[in-house]
Every structure is written in C-alpha cells, then in structure tokens.
Amino acid sequence: MHILMIEDNAAVGEMMEMFFQKEEWEAAFIQDGKEGLETFLERDSYWDLIILDLNLPSMDGMQICREIRKVSQTVPVIMLTAKDTESDQVIGLEIGADDYVTKPFSPLTLIARIKALHRRAGLTSFPEEEKENEEGKIETKHLSIHSKTREAFLYGKQIEGLTPKEFDLLYAMAQSPKQVFSREQLLSIVWNYDYFGDERTVDAHIKKLRQKIDQNGPQVIQTVWGVGYKFDDTNIEN
Template identity: 70%
Template sequence: MNILMIEDNESVSEMMQMFFLNEGWEAVFKYDGKEGLEAFAAEPEKWDMITLDLNLPSMDGMMVAREIRKISSTVPIIMLTARDSESDQVIGLEMGADDYVTKPFSPLTLIARIKALHRRSELVDKTTPEASDATFDIVTDHFKMNTKTREAYLNGQPIDGLTPKEFDLLYTLAKKPRQVFSREQLLELVWDYQYFGDERTVDAHIKKLRQKIEKVGPQIIQTVWGVGYKFDDAGAA
C-alpha cells in the first residue's frame, strides 16, 4: 500500500513510519497542507490511502480534504484530529473524509483503521474500460449497483462522486430493501468495527450520500425516526 501522510508533527510521522514499514507499506510524509495537496495532485492514481491532520500550516485539513475530493472521489481519507468536538469531526466527514482518529491515538489503532478502510475500497477497478457493461449486483425497478466497478445508477443516471464509505453504506442498505438498519448496525457492517456509540459518523455520511442521490433523482434513503435508516426506491419513478 502507498500511503500519503499529511501531518505537521514530525515525531508522529517518525513513529508511524516504523509501523508502516513493519506492515510492508510505503509512505510519503508531508508536513504542510499545501505541499500535501500538491503531492496528491501530482500523482492521484499512486495513493492507496491518505491520512490527513486537521491542523496544518498554509492550508488546514478541511480545505485539503475538500480539494482532494475534487480530484478523486475514491481515494480513502482518514482524518487525524486533536480536536475532540462533535462539530469538527462531523465537518471533517462532510468535507470528504471516510473516517477519523482523535489524537492522541495508538499507532495500532490507526493501522487497524487503515486496514479496515482499505479492505472496503480495494475492489475499485481503475483500469477496465468495459466494466460499465458488467453484471450489476443489485437491480430494482429504478436502481442498480455494481460492486466491482463501484457504479450506482438511479433511473439510469449515475450517482457520481461517491466516496468509498458512501458507496459501501449505500450498498449495505440497498441489498436489503426496506429493511431498517440502526446506526449501531451500520457502524459495524460498514466500518468493520465498533465506534462505541459514535452515531454522528453515520449521520454525516448519510447526509452527504443523500445530497449526491438528490442530484439525479428522488430520495431513496429514508429515515425511520427513532430507529435508523432504510433503502426504499418505491417512489423513485
């Protein structure tokens, strides 16, 4: 795995470099937001994972995440933040991060988060031009989805710009139409580990997912008040 770590604390970078090497991963470290963005923009197809500090000189992590998402909707991003407020974490997710880790953190925790996110995103097919003609895994009257090409369509229109976590969240809901999932269930199914009640992670991703769905058609992710969320495209004609 090729990792781009954008982190202004050199001691943290040096510590993580040892853990990355132990996993057999290659890592490039940038200590400035603007430099990190430039490194990604120069070779966007190179990177399998980005870890992004929130507080960076020249350009903060929120802005870097937003600019990276303009270039790639699929590269996984884990945001590292010393801030422990709910608003900062939710904003980070809304800017395009797939996950976040609050400082101070255990290196083993970050490694586990990277592995979990990478497992979910490694099915992205970056090379096969014929992929759009492949068999779809989910097909309803109004919706279809292909997990190999990471494509989703509503009424024949592509739902563009889905991040790895947004795609996985939509797939988890869509493969069991009208089944209601609690936030706790979605955390376990989509993130591969428990967030210990950190339900705002799900809500932030649902919000961004809905915004992208609404660009092409009616809303197919429904809220079941007091319980959770479900997929229902019955009214999507």
C-alpha cells in the first residue's frame, strides 16, 4: 500500500512511520499543505490512501481535500482533526473525506481505520479479514451494483464519482430493499469496526450519495424520520 500522510507534526509522522513499516506499507510524509497537494497531483494514481491533517501551513486540509476530489473521487481520505472541531469533521465528510480520526489518537486505532477503509475500497485484502462473497452483485428494479468492480448503475447509467463509503452505503442498503437501517446499524455495517464518531457521519455521506444519485434520476434513498434510511426503487417508473 502507498500512503501519503500530510501532517505538520514531525513527531506524529515519525511515530506512524514505524507502524507503517511494520505493516510493510510505503509512506511519504509531507509537513506543508501546498507541498502535500503537489505531491499527490504529481502521481495521483500512485497513492492508495491519503491521511490529511486539518490544520496545515500554506493550505489547510479542507482545501486540499477539495482539490483531491477534483482529481479522484475514489482515493480514500482520512482526515485528522482536533476533538473540539465537530463542525469541521462534518464539513470534511461533506466535501469528500471518507473518515476522520480525532487527535490525540492511538497509532493502532489509525492502523485499524486504514485497514477497514482500504479493504472496503476494494483495493486489497488482509489475511485476518473475511473474503467477499463470490457473486458480489446486486440487482433490483432499477439498480445494478457490483462489489468487485465497485460500479453502480441506476436507470441504465453509471453513478459517477462514488467514494468508497458512498458505494458501501448504497451496497449495504440495496442488499435489503425497503429495510430501514438506523444510523448506528449503518456505522457498524459500512465502517466495519467499533466506530466512535457521531451519527452525523452517516448523514453527511448520505447527503453526498443522494446528490450523485439525483444526476441519474428519481431518488432511491429515502429518509424514515426518527429511524434512519432505506433503499427502495420498487414504486419508481423510469
């Protein structure tokens, strides 16, 4: 795995370098925002995952995330934030970050997040984790979604630019059409670990997913007030 970590705290970078080496991952550590973005843009297809601090010299993490998403909608992005910046966490998720980790954090926690996110992005697998089912395909009245190729087609057109988490949310709900999923259930299913974030994480990703679905046709992700969300395309004629 090739990781780009844009973090201005040298001690944090040095600490994580040891853990990445143990996992046999290759990583580049950049302490300046603009330099970090330039490093990504020079070889955007090379990087398998980005770790992005919120507060950086010359360009902040929000700006960098926006620029990354202009180039790649699929590269996983983990944002590092302070504990007292809940609004920044939600904004970060809305502009394209796939996950966030609050500082100070345990290196093992970040490693677990990376593995979960990287696996769910379909880029690699780890020995201790379950293999995907062999079929990996769901078809409903208007949706065809493929876990192996990470592609989703709605109303005969591909849903463009799905991030790893947006794809996983759609896949999870489409497996059980009309079933209502609580935010807690979606956190457990999609994030696939003991997630300590708040439920607005799900809302932020659902919002972005809906925006991309809207480009194809009528909305298939419905809100069930006071409970959560469901996928339902049975009553849609298109």
